[in-house]
Amino acid sequence: MSEIVKITNVTGTAVTIRGNDIDTDRIIPARYLKEVTFARMGEYPFFDERFDGAGNLKPHPLNDPKYKGASLLFVNKNFGCGSSREHAPQALYRYGLNAIVGESFAAIFAGNCTIMGVPAVTVSAGDIEQLMQTVEKDPKTSFNLDIEAKTISFGEQKIAIDLPETYRSALTSGSWDSTALLRANLEQVKKTATKLPYMSNFPG
Amino acid sequence: MxxxxxxxxxxxxxxxxxxxxxxxxxxxxxxxxxxxxxxxxxxxxxxxxxxxxxxxxxxxxxxxxxxxxxxxxxxxxxxxxxxxxxxxxxxxxxxxxxxxxxxxxxxxxxxxxxxxxxxxxxxxxxxxxxxxxxxxxxxxxxxxxxxxxxxxxxxxxxxxxDKLKVRRINVDGTLGTGVYAKDVILSIIRRLGVSGGKGFAYEYGGSVIDKMNMEERMTVCNMSIEGGALVGYVNPDGTTFEYLKGRPHVPTGAAFDRAISYWKSVASDADAKYDDVVKLIGKDIEPTVTWGINPGQAVGITEMLPKPAEYSDPAGATKAYEHMGWQPGAPILGTPINVAFIGSCTNGRLADLRAAAKVAKGRKVQSGIRALVVPGSAEVKKLAEREGLHEVFKEAGFEWREAGCSMCLAMNPDKLNGNEVSASSSNRNFIGRQGSPQGRTLLMSPAMVAAAALNGKVVDVREYQ
Incomplete structure (x- = not known):
């Protein structure tokens, strides 16, 4: 069994990727989904926005040396929409981003982040703009995302964050990797299955 | 209660x-x-x-x-x-x-x-x-x-x-000729936005949905996620049971009758309470085409491309125009295309191929246009061939392929090149989706794709009815 890892805080510098409705095809182009494991996904986030066809760097926050080493990602609305590919949050996480703060997230993406132990938390439009401007003005700013207290702080400032209570509980209790939790109830699962008519060819 | x-x-x-x-x-x-x-x-x-x-x-x-x-x-x-x-x-x-x-x-x-x-x-x-x-x-x-x-x-x-809320989406009245299930779901997404369904399951109903066959209902439910809804469904009815009868994993005899009573019992109650209700009118829906980089950026075929200011996210619309290279105020009608793709989990079923073949029959794909028909399954391919649809497509100049996802997401060799424009019956017009980072995708119904292939540009399929 894997050890229990409680995710209560993420601290460090941040990088900003602006824009609404950034889909998972943009976060990781489909051709990288041909790899059999997630091991190399950290090389590919936003690949086609960071590199041209010849492999030359294009202007992009993830190519900008001043944001190197960031552990938080700041985004706008409906981040991670589209394909359910877990490769997208895997790419961001393996690149080194341990938490995402945004105005809102697509449903499957937020679920994928949580089950990986990556907090995807929301703040108001005004607050994300302040956070983004803070990073863009001073990339060395260090942030502390506190999942227990539901705040993000930097310097003297503290901003309220939000996330579903179930996600907060899963992260802070270390049960975000849900398999063991679910597997513990296997007997009850079998009982539920027995009651469903399609599981036994609609008995009379 | x-x-x-x-x-x-x-x-x-x-x-x-x-x-x-x-x-x-x-x-x-x-x-x-x-x-x-x-x-x-x-x-x-x-x-x-x-x-x-x-x-x-x-x-x-x-x-x-x-x-x-x-x-x-x-x-x-x-x-x-x-x-x-x-x-x-x-x-x-x-x-x-x-x-x-x-x-x-x-x-x-x-x-x-x-x-x-x-x-x-x-x-x-x-x-x-x-x-x-x-x-x-x-x-x-x-x-x-x-x-x-x-x-x-x-x-x-x-x-x-976590449990979702439920939004009932009624599509009332009837659809005009040449208007398909694809146009219905594109219109719903256009109206409610690509994140409007966040936190909701979409229940589709109303006379337009009631009259749809199972393949059409699948097209509608398929793109729920493009509207941000994790789940989309239609209540089961006689059309559902008729479709299921006799299929390999469906019970037979008395068990089938018992299955029908279970299936009927799960439909929403007449007095079910919804968290939200939205209504669309069937006759207002035109053949619909996406112009931008998400499925909500769509227009009716007779409309002009909107100004960025008309969207709640003007910066997003501006980015879409930068990628696509169109001008606000231009008609979508007549937009030149390079590639026509008919297939995908949205529109790769027999009814879709029939609708496209009806348009293509006896006509020719415009020279220089690469046109593909990719059946959604080996069975769809077999049934289509039994009806001679493959001959209709091949005579018109379409390639007739084996089953798969193909150019919907271009993980196989079927890809756009450079900044080619694709008329596609698939579900996503995201940047790079069809295999080229500069590629451009116009989503539309399979019949509209066939018509676009014949003309080398976006046309109104109603001219073919």
Whole structure:
């Protein structure tokens, strides 16, 4: 069994990727989904926005040396929409981003982040703009995302964050990797299955 | 007490219990898997030393990376071959039924589930693919999941889930000639936005949906996720039961009658309470085409392209114009295309191919246009050929391919080149989606794609009716 890892805080510098409705095809182009494991996904986030066809760097926050080493990602609305590919949050996480703060997230993406132990938390439009401007003005700013207290702080400032209570509980209790939790109830699962008519060819 | 929705009923009957996190442990009646999102899930099982809890409730196929022309093994793409072999090894080791590349049942997961009668009303269904909402057409609570969740379903046949709200979407009246299910769902997404469905299951109803056949309902439910809704469904009715009757995994005889009473019982009650209700009028819906980089950026065929200021996110619309190269105020009608793609889990079924063939029959694809028809499954291909649709397409100048996802997401060799413009019956017009970072996608119905192929530009398919 894997050890229990409680995710209560993420601290460090941040990088900003602006824009609404950034889909998972943009976060990781489909051709990288041909790899059999997630091991190399950290090389590919936003690949086609960071590199041209010849492999030359294009202007992009993830190519900008001043944001190197960031552990938080700041985004706008409906981040991670589209394909359910877990490769997208895997790419961001393996690149080194341990938490995402945004105005809102697509449903499957937020679920994928949580089950990986990556907090995807929301703040108001005004607050994300302040956070983004803070990073863009001073990339060395260090942030502390506190999942227990539901705040993000930097310097003297503290901003309220939000996330579903179930996600907060899963992260802070270390049960975000849900398999063991679910597997513990296997007997009850079998009982539920027995009651469903399609599981036994609609008995009379 | 107010009546319950189908969503409420299925949720309650499939709830195993409440987890310490507050989430519901939800039993998954059917699990479909394919080659792309599963290999790490099986690795995680091996790592945890776990088996598949209900191997008879998972079915596998290959669809995303399979070539649709030369299918000989090993595939020319070594990565595609490796990933296919990984799935073949995993299904064998864990005892999962597999419809491989040579199987008569191979095809896009969301086409073969219904076709085999695996997908049934009153069931929960999960698959590592966001278009799993397709199966909601049957009154199934169906949704896409990520790879770690695939692991959970394999290991426990359950998922940790939070309950959604339900939005009823009524499409009343009737559709005009040349207006299809694709136009209905594109209009819904345009109206409610690409994130408007966040936190909701969409229940589609009203006379337009009631009159639709199962394939049309699948097209509507398929794109729920493009509107931000994890789940989309239609209440099961006589049309549903008629479709299911006689399919391989559907019960027969007295068990079929008992199945029908169960299926009827899961439909939303007449006095069901909804968290939101939205209404569209069928006759207001035109053949609809996307112009931008998300499925909500769409216009009716007679409309002009909107100004960015008309959108709630003008910067997003401006970015879309930068990528696509069009000008606000220009007509969508007459936009030149390079490629025409008919297929995908949205519109790769027999009814879709019939609609496109009706337009193509006796006509020719414009010279210089690359036009592909990719059936959604080997069975769809066989049935289409029995009707001679392949001859209609080939005589018109379309390529007639083997089944797979193909140019919907371009994980196989079917790709756009450079900044080609594709008229596509698929579901996503995201930047780079069809295989070229500069590629441009116009989503529309299969009949509209066929018409665009014949003219080398976007036209109004109603001229062909």
């Amino acid at each position: 107010a009546g319950r929705t189908l969503y409420d009923k299925i949720w309650e009957s499939h709830a195993v219990g409440i987890l310490p996190t507050g989430q519901t442990q939800l039993f998954i009646g059917l699990h479909l898997i394919h080659e792309i999102t599963t290999a790490p899930a099986f690795d995680m099982l091996r790592e945890k030393g776990m088996d598949v809890a209900f191997p008879e409730r998972t079915f596998a196929t290959v669809d995303h990376i399979v070539p649709t022309d030369v299918r000989t093994r090993p595939f020319m793409d070594a990565e595609a071959e490796e990933l296919t072999q990984a799935l073949e090894k995993n299904v064998k080791q864990f005892g999962v039924e597999f419809f491989g590349i040579d199987s008569a049942n191979q095809g896009i997961v969301h086409v073969i589930g219904p076709q085999l009668g695996l997908t049934q009303p009153g069931m929960t269904l999960a698959c590592g693919d966001s278009h799993t909402s397709t199966h909601g057409a049957f009154g199934t609570l169906a949704f896409g999941i990520g790879t770690s969740q695939v692991r959970d379903v394999l290991a426990t046949q359950t998922l940790a889930m």
